Amino acid sequence: MAQTLRVLGLFALFLGLLWMGQGAGLIMWPASSFMLEQKxxxxxxxxxxxVGASLLVVAQRSR
Incomplete structure:
Protein backbone atom coordinates (compact mmCIF):
# COMPACT_ATOMS: atom_id res chain seq x y z
CA MET A 1 0.00 0.00 0.00
CA ALA A 2 2.73 2.46 0.94
CA GLN A 3 4.64 1.69 -2.26
CA THR A 4 1.55 2.39 -4.39
CA LEU A 5 0.92 5.68 -2.58
CA ARG A 6 4.56 6.65 -3.05
CA VAL A 7 4.45 5.98 -6.81
CA LEU A 8 1.14 7.83 -7.23
CA GLY A 9 2.42 10.70 -5.10
CA LEU A 10 5.60 11.10 -7.14
CA PHE A 11 3.65 10.91 -10.40
CA ALA A 12 1.17 13.55 -9.23
CA LEU A 13 3.96 15.76 -7.90
CA PHE A 14 5.95 15.74 -11.14
CA LEU A 15 2.87 16.09 -13.34
CA GLY A 16 1.69 19.05 -11.25
CA LEU A 17 5.08 20.73 -11.60
CA LEU A 18 4.96 20.15 -15.36
CA TRP A 19 1.49 21.71 -15.57
CA MET A 20 2.64 24.70 -13.52
CA GLY A 21 5.68 25.17 -15.76
CA GLN A 22 3.57 24.96 -18.90
CA GLY A 23 0.97 27.35 -17.53
CA ALA A 24 3.65 29.87 -16.58
CA GLY A 25 5.30 29.58 -19.99
CA LEU A 26 8.52 28.18 -18.53
CA ILE A 27 8.16 24.77 -20.17
CA MET A 28 7.12 25.12 -23.80
CA TRP A 29 6.74 21.41 -24.49
CA PRO A 30 5.07 20.00 -26.46
CA ALA A 31 4.83 22.95 -28.80
CA SER A 32 1.21 22.19 -29.72
CA SER A 33 -0.03 21.91 -26.12
CA PHE A 34 -3.18 23.85 -25.27
CA MET A 35 -1.79 24.45 -21.76
CA LEU A 36 1.09 26.72 -22.74
CA GLU A 37 0.94 30.15 -21.11
CA GLN A 38 -2.58 29.53 -19.80
CA LYS A 39 -2.48 30.81 -16.21
CA VAL A 51 -2.16 16.22 -3.69
CA GLY A 52 1.04 14.44 -4.67
CA ALA A 53 2.92 15.79 -1.66
CA SER A 54 0.05 14.72 0.60
CA LEU A 55 0.16 11.20 -0.82
CA LEU A 56 3.89 11.06 -0.12
CA VAL A 57 3.31 12.12 3.49
CA VAL A 58 0.61 9.47 3.94
CA ALA A 59 2.88 6.84 2.38
CA GLN A 60 5.70 7.78 4.74
CA ARG A 61 3.45 7.58 7.80
CA SER A 62 1.98 4.21 6.82
CA ARG A 63 5.35 2.44 6.82
Missing amino acids: IWILWGGVLTL
Whole structure:
Protein backbone atom coordinates (compact mmCIF):
# COMPACT_ATOMS: atom_id res chain seq x y z
CA MET A 1 0.00 0.00 0.00
CA ALA A 2 2.73 2.46 0.94
CA GLN A 3 4.64 1.69 -2.26
CA THR A 4 1.55 2.39 -4.39
CA LEU A 5 0.92 5.68 -2.58
CA ARG A 6 4.56 6.65 -3.05
CA VAL A 7 4.45 5.98 -6.81
CA LEU A 8 1.14 7.83 -7.23
CA GLY A 9 2.42 10.70 -5.10
CA LEU A 10 5.60 11.10 -7.14
CA PHE A 11 3.65 10.91 -10.40
CA ALA A 12 1.17 13.55 -9.23
CA LEU A 13 3.96 15.76 -7.90
CA PHE A 14 5.95 15.74 -11.14
CA LEU A 15 2.87 16.09 -13.34
CA GLY A 16 1.69 19.05 -11.25
CA LEU A 17 5.08 20.73 -11.60
CA LEU A 18 4.96 20.15 -15.36
CA TRP A 19 1.49 21.71 -15.57
CA MET A 20 2.64 24.70 -13.52
CA GLY A 21 5.68 25.17 -15.76
CA GLN A 22 3.57 24.96 -18.90
CA GLY A 23 0.97 27.35 -17.53
CA ALA A 24 3.65 29.87 -16.58
CA GLY A 25 5.30 29.58 -19.99
CA LEU A 26 8.52 28.18 -18.53
CA ILE A 27 8.16 24.77 -20.17
CA MET A 28 7.12 25.12 -23.80
CA TRP A 29 6.74 21.41 -24.49
CA PRO A 30 5.07 20.00 -26.46
CA ALA A 31 4.83 22.95 -28.80
CA SER A 32 1.21 22.19 -29.72
CA SER A 33 -0.03 21.91 -26.12
CA PHE A 34 -3.18 23.85 -25.27
CA MET A 35 -1.79 24.45 -21.76
CA LEU A 36 1.09 26.72 -22.74
CA GLU A 37 0.94 30.15 -21.11
CA GLN A 38 -2.58 29.53 -19.80
CA LYS A 39 -2.48 30.81 -16.21
CA ILE A 40 -5.27 28.49 -15.00
CA TRP A 41 -2.83 25.57 -15.37
CA ILE A 42 -0.60 27.13 -12.72
CA LEU A 43 -3.51 26.73 -10.30
CA TRP A 44 -4.41 23.18 -11.38
CA GLY A 45 -0.75 22.19 -11.30
CA GLY A 46 -0.39 23.60 -7.81
CA VAL A 47 -3.42 21.64 -6.62
CA LEU A 48 -2.07 18.42 -8.14
CA THR A 49 1.37 19.09 -6.63
CA LEU A 50 -0.21 19.45 -3.18
CA VAL A 51 -2.16 16.22 -3.69
CA GLY A 52 1.04 14.44 -4.67
CA ALA A 53 2.92 15.79 -1.66
CA SER A 54 0.05 14.72 0.60
CA LEU A 55 0.16 11.20 -0.82
CA LEU A 56 3.89 11.06 -0.12
CA VAL A 57 3.31 12.12 3.49
CA VAL A 58 0.61 9.47 3.94
CA ALA A 59 2.88 6.84 2.38
CA GLN A 60 5.70 7.78 4.74
CA ARG A 61 3.45 7.58 7.80
CA SER A 62 1.98 4.21 6.82
CA ARG A 63 5.35 2.44 6.82
